[in-house]
Amino acid sequence: MNWTEALKAIFTLTLLTSTVRVSISIVLAGMGEMLTERSGVLNIGVEGTMLVGALAGALGSYFSGSPWIGLLAAGLSGMLIGLLFSFIAISLRSNQSITGLAIYLLCVGLTGYLLQIIFEHGGNSPMVDTLPTLHMKFLENVPVLGPIFNDQSIITIPVLLLPVLFYIIFYRTPWGSWLRAAGENPKALAVVGKNPVRIRYVATLCGSFLAGIGGAYLSISQTSLFSENMVAGRGFIALSAVIFGGVQPFGVFLACIFFGFMDALQKTLQTVIPDTLIPRELFMSLPYVLTLLVLAGFIKKSGGPADIGNPYLKESR
């Protein structure tokens, strides 16, 4: 096989279709984490929150027979994890990174354990009902867009609109101003009579809700079962995307899509190029390498909130 043929085999419409498909969970988690970080809270436990969401989604769908119930269960259980994190990191003012790490480890153990006791075996859950896909008649004859967006999961289009929603919330609503203020300088917010703690709670809970949904997308849309550790680093990729995207809606969104693209590319390459030529790990590691470059200041200033990671205490000075 020569190079032109190989390139043709790699860069097909299918690659874009699968980019969209694999990006959705990263976008959900990334948008959620961006919301959380804007308020000044760094939750590195997203991966765990997604895992719990994935399990809750599968369980909800399995026991109720409705994937929609599963989706709701995933969001709510994500929020519950977010609440636990918030209580420890915001109210008790523990170190946010360590709390996030602990939450992640807890979720890994918890999901494995629950899987074991509910279905009496580890590994996988039984098959569950999945979310419907959406077929839009008018897209059928549209080139490129048609094949990419038709027959994707029903939540795809709304998820792709999230950056617009967040842009409006952040920069066009009062609450968005307060949110950004809480992340930049919570005292400045407190002296104008707003409670930074409440805003940080709301942001973290909503962010965790989205991460939970992102996890469920994996178990009740992209596949139709829960398997142990199925999030497989997507939460950490989302964390990277938030930094890479400068904690801004469109930046983070594009970063998530970019990382999704890398994932899809890597999967395609496996089928086209023998593993010996370019190891797939090289592609898998790309998001992390890029993030390191951002952090090392090679690409640009990250533009994140100034007070991220610092607990807020009222009577301090």
Added chain:
Amino acid sequence: MAYILELHDICKHFGNVLANDHVSLKVEKGTVHSIVGENGAGKTTLMNILYGLYKQTSGEIFIDGTKVDIESPSDAIELGIGMIHQHFKLIPAMTVAENVMLGEEPTLGKVFLDLKKINERTLELSDKYGLAVNPKSMVEEISVGIRQRVEILKALYRNANILILDEPTALLTPQESEDLFRIIERLRKDGKTILFISHKLKEIMQISNNITVLRDGKVVDTVKKEDTDEVHLARLMVGRDVFLKPAPKPKKIGEAILRVEHVTAVNEYHHPVLNDVTFDVRSGEVLGVAGVDGNGQTELVKALIGLQPLSGGKIFIYDQEITHLSVKKMRSAGIGVIPEDRLQEGLVEDFSVQENLFLGLQRSQPFSNGTNINWGAVRSNAEELVKVYDIRTPNIEHKARLLSGGNQQKIIVAREIFHAPDTIIASQPTRGLDIAATDFVHEQLIKQRDAGKGVLLFSLSLDEIMLLSTRIAVIYKGAIVAVVNKDDVTPEDLGLMMLGGSYEHIPA
């Protein structure tokens, strides 16, 4: 006379510290009421109580004759109280207008921000009081003086009738302070009541109607401006007579200790910030650097302690070139510094007083034998400095964060002077200090001078420069435009030179 604000027997405890001790105060509407007192006297605490940031342990507050309960800043705002804090509470990454409106933004249909109105209203308000701010500038890009106006606008926007200004002039240049006083006068004429805190008694006498003196958390007296003067106020504050007196003549001026030769530097945008700077500091003298803020002083200090990359020139201590040495090596070569931004660069807020008092000396005798810290020596050093410098702290294990602003500064001054290198670079060494502490620091600097060390003094206050300097270097647009003997110039001459005026008629 109607009192807009009355405080009755306010007490505030922080653990064992009694920061306010039965403070009672009556403030007349439409006046400037100043509050003065030593560092740690409890001024900021009292204002924070009034603004709902702290809750008083006991005591009552009356506004317009009605008893009120202030639980939070939003209660205070509701009652028409606005506060401009000692440390600004602004969001650098937002615009001026966004900062002004924060928390009470005008909206479209209750959901969306009315961006147009946000800018318009800020501009209106700014014009009404002659504040001249640009609503669309980012706060991170504007000067300290303008930032303060943004804080004032924030309060005005919330319809504050009582404005608290906690040491508003500490960070301002003399010119900016004058502007601020004009603004305050305008606000007062408009019927606002101003609570004003400052250590500069000259200012207090210039703008106050009434003055309350606090000492150790208690009210010593409340006096009318007409019935007092600076000397009287200082005596009330400190309990004895203090004057800031000119330094005695230097005893013996020796060879140059610190030499700066043709130093140039550019900032991150490649604009020159230091332009062929040449001067020396001799043993036994104080060289004062006079200049309007922002003419390269900050960069020069940084260059001398190894924090500013140079594009040319050399720096020597005696005959040793130290131009490109690390901060640590420069320090051990004999440079000590009292930095301008003390909270950022001089103090670890979460360390105790005693730890801060030997910061940077962890490897020096007698605090360490090279590997282990000798805590006994650290403790006795701290005990002594706390006593000598009158640092008001319950004990030396207390966190630096919890001290009053002025007492935090004393820690750094004490440490750097104690460290007693060959050259002391003192940048705004008395900013935020009360009159007694200022006098004390002046004495210490002179003592170092007379011990044969070189003192390089940066101060925005011409008064301070004139009081302490042996020679004066004038800095303008990154260049030293003149070095003159103190006795050969008047403050007026200096003022002219600082603005770029000619200096030919002055013998060097």
